[in-house]
Amino acid sequence: MALPSLRVRAHGAVEIMDSPFCDPAMLTRTYQDFRVVNALVSGWWGIYRRSIRPDLSTTTEMTLLDVGSGGGDVSRALARWAMRDGLRLAVTGIDPDARAHVFATSQPKIAGLSFRRALSSDLVAEGARFDFVVSNHVLHHLSVAELKGLLVDSEDLVRRRVLHADLERSNHAYLGFAAATTPFFRHSYIRPDGLTSIRRSYTATELRAVVPAGWTVSRGLPSRLVLGWTPPDA
Incomplete structure (x- = not known):
């Protein structure tokens, strides 16, 4: 396959699943x-083990907000x-997409896990707080402006720690994911949208x-x- 130029972030590229007209069956798959994909490449087990679990308690309930939770697999993994x-x-997962919310809430229930159709700014307006x-x-x-807005919301919402995990754009990431x-995933949007996601993603230098x-x-x-942040008084 031809390797697209990854020197500049393709912030205008659009993932198929983000279209309101994408195939519902393909979206569900x-x-x-x-x-499966997040379990293999997202690294959340390591993040949980290093940066979340040490602060949890057997007696005092902590709270966690998963922003843009999509189908809810990461929220479910953390709760489990x-x-x-x-x-x-x-664990509370939020996503503004009605289709994602329907899928997330259709899955088997887990104690302590809930989903809402909302934006982070909605929760800030409510005065919500999470550990x-x-x-x-x-x-x-x-976009950079939207990213900064999310970070402001995150600072307003958190008590202990913010952890935003994502891909890093590189030739290695693109070719590795393609190969x-x-x-696999012939009946879903995982492969084409994953490659678009890599093209859209930041590098560490760009993010810093x-x-x-x-x-x-x-x-x-x-x-x-x-991308992490800890309140000064945490």
Whole structure:
């Protein structure tokens, strides 16, 4: 396959599943397949183990907000891991897309897990607060102005720690994802939208150049970025 130029972020590229006219059956299978893809490449088990679990308690309930939760697989994984570890964590996933909300709420219920159709700004307006604010594969959907708006909302919403995880754009990420997904996901949008996501994503250098002081950008494998912030009084 031809390798597109990845020197500049393709912020204007559009993922198929974001179209209101995409095929509903393909979209449902895409939400289903995210569970597999995110388990393999998103790195949330490591993030949970290092940056969330140490602050959880067996007696005091902590709260976590998953912004742009989509089909809810990351929200469900976090709630399930905490429950398995005997720790108290209430997880709320929010997404403005009605289709994502319908899929997320159609899945088997997990204690302490809920979903809302909402934006982070809606929760700020309500005065909501959470111990953790996280997101997965949201940053690449945002312009620089939208990204800064999310970070302001995150600071307003969080008590302990913000963790926004995403892809990092690179030739290696693009070619690796293309090769790994070629035999699979033929009946969902995982492969074409995943390649578009990589083209839309930030590099670590680009992200560090636009985030406010106090925010950190860390890199991981495979081709991962985690944008983090801790309140000064946490």
